[in-house]
Structures are given as C-alpha cells and as structure tokens.
Amino acid sequence: MDRTHIVRFRRDGRPVWGMLEDGVVHAAEGDPFTGLRRGSAVGPIEEVGLLAPADPSKIVAIGLNYLDHITEDAPDFQQPENPIIFLKPPSSVIGSGDAIVLPAGAEQVDTEAELAVVIGRRARHVRAEDAYDYILGLTCSNDVSARDYQFTDGQWARAKGFDTFTPLGPSIATGVRADSLAIVSRLNGEVKQHSSTDKLLFGVPALVEFISRVMTLEPGDVIMTGTPAHPPRMHAGDVVEVEIAEVGTLHNPVVADQRPA
8 A cells, every 4th residue: 555644533523534744634535444535635733633543443452562561670571472462442542632531549650652553454364474465554552551450450451441541643654564663652752662663572464463363353443562661650731742653643641530539
C-alpha cells in the first residue's frame, strides 16, 4: 500500500474518514478497508479535532516484549517463550488531544509508549511471512496502566481497562514497516522512554501469526506491541507524548477524575 496517513474526525455529528497531508486534514470517500479517495481540504490538524483513527472490536495488547523493560526491576527475570497477550476494552480508546483521566483511588498510573498495528482485513491462521498483507497500517498508542491495581489484582484487566486508558493516533500510517522505528515517550516535554521497534522480542509478523492462531482478527482491530523500559508516572496537569518515527506523535493531557473512588 502507498504511504498515506488515515484519520477519523467528526462531521455533522458523525465519525468520518479523512486523509492527512502536510498537516492538513482532507475529507475522504470510501473506507480504508476497501479503498479511500481523497476529497477537499477540511482544515489544519490542530483545528479539526481528530478522533482515534481506529474503532476496534478488540484491542490485543502484548506484555513483556522489550527485554530492557522486563529486566529493569528484576534483572534475572526470564523472557517469555511466547508472546504474553491480554485484552483491553474498546471503551478505553481515546484520540490524540483527548484527556487521560486518572481514576480516583489509583495513585500509581504510568504511561507506556507503544507501537500499535491496525488490522486491514479478517485474519485467521496467518503465517508470519504474510502478516503485512493483513495489516492496514501503524499508529501510536499508550498503554496507560494503574500499577497499584496491576500488582494487587494479580491480573491486568482493571489496571489497564479504565476509560481513557488507550490513547491511539493521531493517524494510521500505511505503507510503513515496523522493522526499525524509533519510539519515544515524553512527559511535559522531557524524554522518558527511548528505544526502537527492532528491539521487540516478538516482532509484528510473529505477533500477527501468534494472535491469529488464537482469535480471529477483524478489520480495525488493534495490536499493541509492548513498551520499552522506564515508563514514566503521570499526575494531573501533565502532558504525555508518544512519538514513533514515520508514524506520528500522539499527545494527551492528564486530568484527575473528580468523582469519588
């Protein structure tokens, strides 16, 4: 597929597809899964107000997929033999510019910079060498994690499943391979994570093969590929960014939930 940046935004109260070129959002006809045609310019990206670029039926996330993250607190921890997969709810998805809401009662909430893969067509029992035939493109993601709940619950559904805990965006970059892309997270402009997708223990083709043996992946589904070392802690008033080379920069302010725990 040619290199494009696919976006979603709201027009006349409903989500529509668009294409991003040189910082300008253009309307688009069709859909990314059967073909998009660029239309007229809508406006600069800062003025349009983008939605998350994917509307997945499921989000399959990968844990423990960068060795430096596995061993930063436990040097003798052994890397997994197979990808560690877990699910995040679609209700946790927000777009670039939307606020991450820190739940009342959660005191240790981290941001995790991750490359995300958006599936382009139904995938079941896909071979690794064919994986990119089933991928629409790549986007930036943030696997927001409430560590206090993660460690006490013994599983990750609550810790990673709160509303607003899966920022995606700003666009889906097509025609880009995930072989060696720089990935950075910044907290209030300061770099906190810096790595490359060539350090993934299980690369994108292997993940598509492994996951599609377990469950059918539908168009628009998202695979989050794991985070490198040093994911930073967030507090209300912070701004977090995830930047991935050739893909884009996802940014989200952080606010406190004003409701009781």
